[in-house]
Structure formats: structure tokens, C-alpha cells
Amino acid sequence: MPEFKALLEGYRRFRTGAYQEQRRRYDALADKGQAPGVLVISCSDSRVDPTRIFDTEPGQMFVVRNVANLVPHFDPDPTHGQHSTSAAIEYAVTQLKVHHILVLGHARCGGIKASLEGTFDNAQPGEGGFINRWMSQIAPARDTIRAAAQLSPDIDACSALELASIRLSIDNLRSFPFIAAAEARGELHLQGALFDIAEGVLRVLNHDTGKFEALSVDWESEPVQVPGQLKAV
Numbered sequence: 001m002p003e004f005k006a007l008l009e010g011y012r013r014f015r016t017g018a019y020q021e022q023r024r025r026y027d028a029l030a031d032k033g034q035a036p037g038v039l040v041i042s043c044s045d046s047r048v049d050p051t052r053i054f055d056t057e058p059g060q061m062f063v064v065r066n067v068a069n070l071v072p073h074f075d076p077d078p079t080h081g082q083h084s085t086s087a088a089i090e091y092a093v094t095q096l097k098v099h100h101i102l103v104l105g106h107a108r109c110g111g112i113k114a115s116l117e118g119t120f121d122n123a124q125p126g127e128g129g130f131i132n133r134w135m136s137q138i139a140p141a142r143d144t145i146r147a148a149a150q151l152s153p154d155i156d157a158c159s160a161l162e163l164a165s166i167r168l169s170i171d172n173l174r175s176f177p178f179i180a181a182a183e184a185r186g187e188l189h190l191q192g193a194l195f196d197i198a199e200g201v202l203r204v205l206n207h208d209t210g211k212f213e214a215l216s217v218d219w220e221s222e223p224v225q226v227p228g229q230l231k232a233v
């Protein structure tokens with residue numbers, strides 16, 4: 001099992017390297033608990049690790065990862081299955097009191113592609129049925145984009161659905177009463193972004209224009225601005 005061996009070797013490097021360098025930080029986090037300011041909802045895809053993309057330290061980000069970085073619509077009925085993502089969102093917002101929720105999508109998402117191509121349509125659990133049921137959350141957007149792509153074959157349907165699903169997840173976040181209330185009080189801000197694996201480009205949703213805009217990496221000429229907000233960070 002060379003893959004698992006590589007993990008254990010990585011742990012040794014971590015313990016003798018980064019862990020030693022950040023020992024004080026880890027000790028403080030163990031004593032005082034975590035107080036991350038940001039909840040990130042990202043895909044389980046092994047190529048999209050938010051702690052790497054945003055170069056964060058331990059304790060900075062609370063992360064939920066699932067297939068295609070989806071947020072389900074608020075559903076208080078406990079008989080509708082286990083609400084894993086909703087539980088993590090509830091904890092981050094009501095207990096940790098994060099100030100931002102970022103839905104981080106990515107290019108070339110397998111879940112989005114499967115939805116678009118109907119790979120697991122009518123599949124049984126164990127054969128793609130769970131994926132199909134999970135991805136059915138974006139079925140209306142998928143159907144709209146499929147129809148548009150039939151009329152205009154030059155449309156990049158996968159990219160369009162990747163962006164649409166981020167917008168939909170942000171809309172679904174607002175269906176949680178405690179999120180809508182925190183946002184109305186100005187204590188919580190909802191953000192969207194898409195990471196392009198091949199280009200390394202991060203496109204951030206500008207709430208003013210409604211568009212995803214590539215973030216410049218030039219520190220000298222362009223200070224980082226939070227799109228749709230006045231204050232620089």
C-alpha cells in the first residue's frame with residue numbers, strides 16, 4: 001500500500017517540520033479551542049485543497065468538503081436523512097460565529113460533469129445512486145444549461161454549471177434562517193469563488209456585478225479588495 005505509506009511518511013515530516021515550527025500556535029489552539037473567522041465549503045476533489053490555495057495556518061478556516069461543494073436547501077425534517085453539511089454549517093455559524101462563508105467551486109469538477117452527462121441517472125446506491133441523489137440538488141440549473149447548450153453548442157456547459165452551482169449554494173445558504181439573520185445584522189458575509197486547476201486562477205464572485213472576476217496576484221499594483229465591499233483586507 002504505497003499510498004498509505006506516503007501518508008505516514010508525510011506525518012513524520014509534519015511532526016519534525018511544520019508542527020515544530022508552529023508548536024506555540026498548536027498549543028494555543030489546543031488550550032483555547034478554535035476560533036476560525038471563515039467557513040469554506042469546497043469539493044472533495046484531491047486537487048482542490050483550500051488550506052493550500054489560501055495558504056492558511058491551522059485554526060484559520062473551518063472547512064466542509066463534499067461532492068461538488070454543494071449546500072443543500074434548508075430542511076429541518078430529521079427524517080430526510082443525515083444532514084452532514086447542514087450540521088457543519090450550523091456549527092460554524094451559530095457556535096464558532098464565523099464572519100464569512102465561502103463557497104469554493106473548481107474547474108473540471110467530476111460531480112458537475114457527471115450531473116451534466118447524466119452518468120449516474122437511475123443508478124442504485126453503490127453504483128452511483130448516492131452521487132446521483134446528491135447532485136439532483138442542481139438538476140434545475142443543469143436542465144437550463146443543457147437546453148442552452150443544445151441551442152448554442154459553443155457554450156461551455158461544464159463551466160457554466162460550475163458557476164451556477166456556486167450561486168445556487170449561496171442562495172441555499174440564505175434559506176437557513178440563522179444565516180439570513182446573521183447576514184441581515186451585518187455579522188456574516190457570503191462569498192463565492194472558483195479555482196481553475198489548470199491555470200491556477202481564482203475567480204471571485206463580485207456581488208455588485210454578479211460576475212466571477214479573476215483575482216490579480218500582483219501585490220504591487222493591485223491591493224486585494226473584497227469584491228462588493230468597500231474595505232480592503
Ligand SMILES: [Zn+2]
Nearest residue numbers: 043045109110
Ligand atoms: Zn469537484
